[in-house]
Amino acid sequence: MGGAAAVATSGLTKRFKHQVAVDSLDLLVPAGAVYGFLGPNGSGKTTTIRMLLGLVTPTAGEVELLGQPIPARASEVLSRVGALVEGPAFHPYLSGRENLARLDAADRTTDARTARARIDAALDRVGLLAAAGKRYRAYSLGMRQRLAIASALLRRRDLLVLDEPTNGLDPQGTREVRSLVGSLSDEGTTVLVSSHLLSEVEQMCTHIGVMHVGKLVAQGTAAELRTGAEPEAVVDTDQPQEAARIMRELGLTDVRTHHASATGTLGRIAPEKIVVACVHQGVPVVGFRVASPSLEDVFVSLTGEGFDVSS
């Protein structure tokens, strides 16, 4: 496993009785990346993250965090890793600041004399300084999520692992988390963030890994994931069935029709031939374009499922 990887797993597997929740994962998160761990609910993201952090014992396979094997070197390496998994238990009657103070005091490696500065810096990072004196139970969901992230930031981290950090947040809260991830990344922290939302991952991540029923079906930069996806030709017409027949005859594959268009994978066929053939055969062509599939198209073809776009 590479030295420049913040997270590397090989053959990582978790079986629960008869179910394989995580199936032979080779995850590679390059140092400095914001890695979007994308997949629908139940695809195995949380189980994977829990294995990375040593919270669940793998059935098989290996994990390295920041170049160190887990769990063998967990005690050395986990202090450099911040995690948001299910959120820490916050006390409802204590303020945000008091809650962080409790967590900070529980960390025996920190210096109590600098606690106040450390806590205020973490609150400031997540925009909670003004609300630091409010009781936790009066916090909105977004504020609670930000406090959880603040607790992961009480010390400088080389790697931050966030499991669905925007779950339940409104658009404003989501934007705040996204910009926080961006600024942490700018400071050199590698971030692994899980999500079931493609749009979110696309906006915030440099790298993407796609989970589908326990398997990692794709991994790389967004550009890498798009290569290999073949360009498609789209004919806009009021006779989509006829256009589709012509496209098939020309040799396009995966041809399908929509309300007022037909789409097919070009392969080696010259796109202009499609227009000529349609016009010759009396199929009116209102519009024509050649397009690379969107990232969403790529994922649908990989997983056979759509991803939620906005919810």
Ligand SMILES: Nc1ncnc2c1ncn2[C@@H]1O[C@H](COP(=O)(O)OP(=O)(O)OP(=O)(O)O)[C@@H](O)[C@H]1O
């Ligand atoms: N402790 C457990 N015992 C039995 N099955 C489990 C356990 N934990 C998870 N699973 C199963 O493993 C599969 C993967 O679950 P996991 O929570 O890792 O998925 P996920 O992608 O994180 O989904 P979500 O976003 O809903 O958390 C699911 O089918 C789940 O029911």
